[in-house]
Amino acid sequence: MTSTPPWVEHWEADVLLKDGRVAQIRAIQPEDADDFVAFYSRVSDESKYLRFFAPYPTLSQRDITRFTTVDHDRRVAFVVTVQDHIIAVGRYDAVDDDEAEVAFLVEDAHQGRGISQLLLEHLAQAGRERGIRQFVAEVLPSNVRMLQVFREMGYTVSGELAEGVQRLTFPLDPTETALGVMRAREQRAEAASISRIFGARSVAVVGASRRQDSIGQAMVRNLVLGDYSGSVYAVNSAAEAVSGLPAYKTVSDIPHDVDLAIVAVPAESVADVVLDCAAKGVHGLVVISAGFAEEGAEGRQRQRRLLGLSRSYGLRLVGPNCLGIINTASDVRLNASLSPTMPPPGRVGFFCQSGALGTAILESVSRRGLGLSTFVSAGNRADVSGNDLLQYWQEDSATEVVLLYLESIGNPRKFSRLARRLSREKPIVAVKSGRTTQGVPVGHAVKRTAAPQWAVDAMFRQAGVIQVDTLEEMFDVAQILAHQPLPSGNRVAVVGNSDAMGLLVADAATASGLRVGQPVALGAGAGPEDFEIAIEKALANPDVDALVVVYIPPLNQSGEEVAQVLAAVGEQSDKPIVSSFLASEGVPELLRVPDLEGAAGRGSVPSYSAPEAAVRALARVVNYAEWAAREHGEFRSGHEFRSGDARALVEDVLKAAPRGAILSTDQVHDLLACYGIDMWTWINVHDEAEAVAAGESLGWNVVLKAGSEHLRARPDLAHVWRGITDADDMRKAWREMNTWVGMRRDTQFFVQKQAPDGVAVSFSATEDPLFGPLVSFGLAGAPSELLGDRAYGIPPLTDVDAEEMISGLRSAPLLYGYRGAEPVDVNALEDIILRLAALQDDLPEVSELDVEPVHVSADGSWVLSARAKVTPSEDRRGEWYVRRLSQPAGVGDTLSG
Numbered sequence: 010m011t012s013t014p015p016w017v018e019h020w021e022a023d024v025l026l027k028d029g030r031v032a033q034i035r036a037i038q039p040e041d042a043d044d045f046v047a048f049y050s051r052v053s054d055e056s057k058y059l060r061f062f063a064p065y066p067t068l069s070q071r072d073i074t075r076f077t078t079v080d081h082d083r084r085v086a087f088v089v090t091v092q093d094h095i096i097a098v099g100r101y102d103a104v105d106d107d108e109a110e111v112a113f114l115v116e117d118a119h120q121g122r123g124i125s126q127l128l129l130e131h132l133a134q135a136g137r138e139r140g141i142r143q144f145v146a147e148v149l150p151s152n153v154r155m156l157q158v159f160r161e162m163g164y165t166v167s168g169e170l171a172e173g174v175q176r177l178t179f180p181l182d183p184t185e186t187a188l189g190v191m192r193a194r195e196q197r198a199e200a201a202s203i204s205r206i207f208g209a210r211s212v213a214v215v216g217a218s219r220r221q222d223s224i225g226q227a228m229v230r231n232l233v234l235g236d237y238s239g240s241v242y243a244v245n246s247a248a249e250a251v252s253g254l255p256a257y258k259t260v261s262d263i264p265h266d267v268d269l270a271i272v273a274v275p276a277e278s279v280a281d282v283v284l285d286c287a288a289k290g291v292h293g294l295v296v297i298s299a300g301f302a303e304e305g306a307e308g309r310q311r312q313r314r315l316l317g318l319s320r321s322y323g324l325r326l327v328g329p330n331c332l333g334i335i336n337t338a339s340d341v342r343l344n345a346s347l348s349p350t351m352p353p354p355g356r357v358g359f360f361c362q363s364g365a366l367g368t369a370i371l372e373s374v375s376r377r378g379l380g381l382s383t384f385v386s387a388g389n390r391a392d393v394s395g396n397d398l399l400q401y402w403q404e405d406s407a408t409e410v411v412l413l414y415l416e417s418i419g420n421p422r423k424f425s426r427l428a429r430r431l432s433r434e435k436p437i438v439a440v441k442s443g444r445t446t447q448g449v450p451v452g453h454a455v456k457r458t459a460a461p462q463w464a465v466d467a468m469f470r471q472a473g474v475i476q477v478d479t480l481e482e483m484f485d486v487a488q489i490l491a492h493q494p495l496p497s498g499n500r501v502a503v504v505g506n507s508d509a510m511g512l513l514v515a516d517a518a519t520a521s522g523l524r525v526g527q528p529v530a531l532g533a534g535a536g537p538e539d540f541e542i543a544i545e546k547a548l549a550n551p552d553v554d555a556l557v558v559v560y561i562p563p564l565n566q567s568g569e570e571v572a573q574v575l576a577a578v579g580e581q582s583d584k585p586i587v588s589s590f591l592a593s594e595g596v597p598e599l600l601r602v603p604d605l606e607g608a609a610g611r612g613s614v615p616s617y618s619a620p621e622a623a624v625r626a627l628a629r630v631v632n633y634a635e636w637a638a639r640e641h642g643e644f645r646s647g648h649e650f651r652s653g654d655a656r657a658l659v660e661d662v663l664k665a666a667p668r669g670a671i672l673s674t675d676q677v678h679d680l681l682a683c684y685g686i687d688m689w690t691w692i693n694v695h696d697e698a699e700a701v702a703a704g705e706s707l708g709w710n711v712v713l714k715a716g717s718e719h720l721r722a723r724p725d726l727a728h729v730w731r732g733i734t735d736a737d738d739m740r741k742a743w744r745e746m747n748t749w750v751g752m753r754r755d756t757q758f759f760v761q762k763q764a765p766d767g768v769a770v771s772f773s774a775t776e777d778p779l780f781g782p783l784v785s786f787g788l789a790g791a792p793s794e795l796l797g798d799r800a801y802g803i804p805p806l807t808d809v810d811a812e813e814m815i816s817g818l819r820s821a822p823l824l825y826g827y828r829g830a831e832p833v834d835v836n837a838l839e840d841i842i843l844r845l846a847a848l849q850d851d852l853p854e855v856s857e858l859d860v861e862p863v864h865v866s867a868d869g870s871w872v873l874s875a876r877a878k879v880t881p882s883e884d885r886r887g888e889w890y891v892r893r894l895s896q897p898a899g900v901g902d903t904l905s906g
Contacts, residue, residue, distance in 0.1 A: 014081050020135055022893035023320045026122030026857040029202030031323045034131050037086040039078045048095040053117045058151045062113045085135050089124055091323050099128030107142035125158045130891045133181045146177045163187030183890050195551040197890045199400035202325050204292040207383055209269035209334040210239040212345060214261050215282050216273035217243035217251040224273040224297055227347055235344030235351045241615040260285045269293050271345050276300025276311055280318055287322030295345055296328035302389050303330055316391045331388025332367035337381055338407060339606060353608045354492050355380015360398045361414035363386050377595030379486055380608045389456035394419055410490045412483055415438040420895055421780045425468050425803055432473030436490050436633050438473050438483050458779035467801035471810055473636045475629050485626035488615035493585035495634040498554035502547040503528035505559030506535045510620055514557050517621040522626035533563055537570040544578050554626055558588040559620055572599035580612035589625045590616040642809030645843050652851045659854045659879050669880035677875045684844045688872045697743045701736045703760035709734050710763045713742045715756055764873050767866035768833055769822060770842060774849040774858040782849035786842055788820050789862045804846035811839040827857060837870040853882040
């Protein structure tokens with residue numbers, strides 16, 4: 010039996026099919042022979058004919074060997090499995106140095122589930138890795154479904170009909186269209202997967218108990234009392250009935266279909282429940298049980314096994330160690346959680362990781378009158394994560410606002426991509442705990458990160474996420490987004506019956522970056538008519554974008570009539586209104602505009618206990634509205650870069666130094682040149698005569714630099730002699746510099762043309778284990794180092810992202826013409842940021858890249874020096890080209906606890 014090449018293991022992946030079910034893709038092995046024969050026997054004669062263009066009812070032993078034994082290089086074959094049984098196979102066979110023929114066969118019972126598209130994605134990625142540049146496929150014209158697969162993948166397909174066979178050819182370069190198609194399929198599959206959980210028509214509670222204080226009893230009670238529209242089944246091996254429901258010993262014993270299983274049994278028994286649920290055909294599991302990764306090494310191993318079992322049998326998993334899920338839709342009413350509080354229906358989707366906070370969150374939501382569409386407490390989030398919910402909420406018409414309480418982010422690159430897309434349609438408000446400590450919650454598996462908190466902030470900012478510091482502030486912002494229209498600007502009017510409160514609002518608004526007109530003070534005796542006139546006048550003013558109303562009732566008055574005015578105007582207004590009404594918090598009954606279900610609908614006026622809170626929340630919404638309304642820029646095409654040459658350079662370095670190396674000056678020059686970044690001219694020299702000759706060839710006005718491999722890692726120790734104007738200066742500089750460096754064997758000298766004067770700036774790019782590529786920018790020297798004044802971006806970046814990285818610096822005025830100085834060429838700086846972002850995005854092996862100093866003036870920019878380090882990397886950026894579910898934490902990951 011041939012040995013398996015080392016690269017085959019990373020081809021294995023858990024994937025979601027079109028219907029949201031989980032399957033596995035992996036390379037075929039000779040040991041698959043028997044299962045392959047069984048798979049082939051289940052395929053119809055018609056499908057076999059369409060695959061082989063002739064009747065092919067059975068396989069000979071030679072056929073079996075040929076199909077199951079491949080070299081995983083020139084001949085690659087993948088199988089798709091469910092419950093360890095093959096349901097599809099796809100393969101390519103090289104016919105030339107860079108061309109291969111590709112073909113698929115899918116079991117008839119599983120056709121129409123998007124399997125061929127998944128196989129094509131993964132085969133194309135494998136082909137790219139093995140040097141294949143083009144696929145060809147021969148398809149019968151009658152095989153309409155397969156022709157559609159190729160044409161819908163987004164590749165540039167050309168074809169011709171010869172001898173009754175359609176021959177299709179397409180290059181494997183992942184075009185923007187192909188990536189768009191892949192991500193659209195990813196979104197639909199992940200959304201379908203979560204939709205089947207939220208829309209479950211039948212739920213089994215495994216571990217249902219008759220004990221009043223038990224988790225199983227609480228789950229049954231909350232489902233029943235929450236008016237769940239589907240069927241509830243109790244599973245208890247030792248009871249005949251639970252809470253008036255018949256009890257079944259296993260899920261398999263239930264005589265009806267079961268969509269969702271709520272698991273509340275001891276951790277060591279959960280694996281058996283998974284097998285039972287898989288046999289029944291359950292789609293999803295919500296594991297309330299604790300005793301997993303939050304409890305140390307044994308629990309981590311138990312959690313990995315739980316996830317592996319769930320994935321291999323096609324189930325999605327919420328948890329373990331979670332509070333549960335809620336869907337308030339009137340036709341579902343699913344409270345599959347430990348919370349006795351069923352929140353009112355609304356337009357807000359909420360995801361949190363903490364089970365402990367979940368109940369408090371739901372109570373706060375209900376108290377404020379902030380309705381929810383759906384709620385998920387993911388616990389250890391072994392499988393279902395916030396990213397899955399972003400995919401679901403993207404197309405959920407019942408959800409208009411998304412709230413995230415994040416204790417950790419397992420896949421920041423994907424989060425950034427999904428959040429950026431969703432934020433353009435629906436606002437996302439997020440609280441990220443551990444912002445200062447960067448702590449990882451017990452039970453959460455994340456990779457180690459060296460990225461500063463500013464990188465997380467940059468990710469949220471790029472994606473348009475409204476980042477807040479507390480849960481209370483999250484709810485403050487959500488009240489506006491859920492009930493009021495977005496403002497078209499930052500101009501605010503203030504109407505109230507208290508002069509002092511009006512001034513407080515004006516001060517708070519100004520401090521939050523809002524523009525405030527003169528507050529309208531109606532006086533303590535103002536009645537509803539006074540408020541109505543003042544409010545309508547303020548809203549009619551074209552110079553007003555939002556309104557803050559403050560009402561403090563006089564003695565012996567309820568304020569009900571003023572509330573009726575506010576609610577009536579709020580229902581009709583196309584400008585947002587917030588209030589501090591009777592110091593109420595949330596959406597008071599008096600200020601609600603009921604929707605069809607009687608909950609607070611659009612036009613309801615949110616109230617805040619303090620006017621400062623109202624203004625602070627309004628400012629967050631104004632900033633988001635500005636982000637949503639603007640152009641977001643374009644990603645730079647990679648066709649203009651020589652990424653292949655850059656990768657070859659890096660691979661050559663790592664062949665010579667397998668553990669990594671600091672690049673020489675020449676190598677850094679060549680690496681940057683592949684991405685269109687030219688370093689300022691220099692000449693390597695080895696003795697005094699060469700130094701003089703170099704100065705003459707550059708026309709003098711040069712600098713002499715000296716550095717060693719050691720010094721390249723410490724630029725502050727590098728030695729530079731500036732302003733050399735003739736041969737005598739050069740000789741003097743040479744002799745003194747040699748004395749300084751002590752003639753180290755690894756010292757390198759070079760002569761460089763004196764750069765034009767300008768503002769010195771600094772760029773860096775790094776590869777972070779968690780975030781992947783990071784790019785930062787700042788002024789060179791003290792502004793960046795002492796004040797922490799650096800801007801961060803997570804590639805891929807748009808031109809707008811690059812511009813905001815520059816303008817967002819506190820020291821940015823020095824670049825834009827501070828105190829009459831001439832503005833520098835900001836476009837040149839943006840260009841360097843985008844080129845470095847592309848380089849770092851393409852080459853995860855570049856672990857460190859510092860481009861400093863760079864002089865910039867009104868006439869352009871000049872890169873004077875750069876340093877780079879390369880190290881081996883297992884990140885092939887493959888997640889951009891194939892769909893796969895995240896894997897359990899492994900070596901090198903941080904799993905708290």
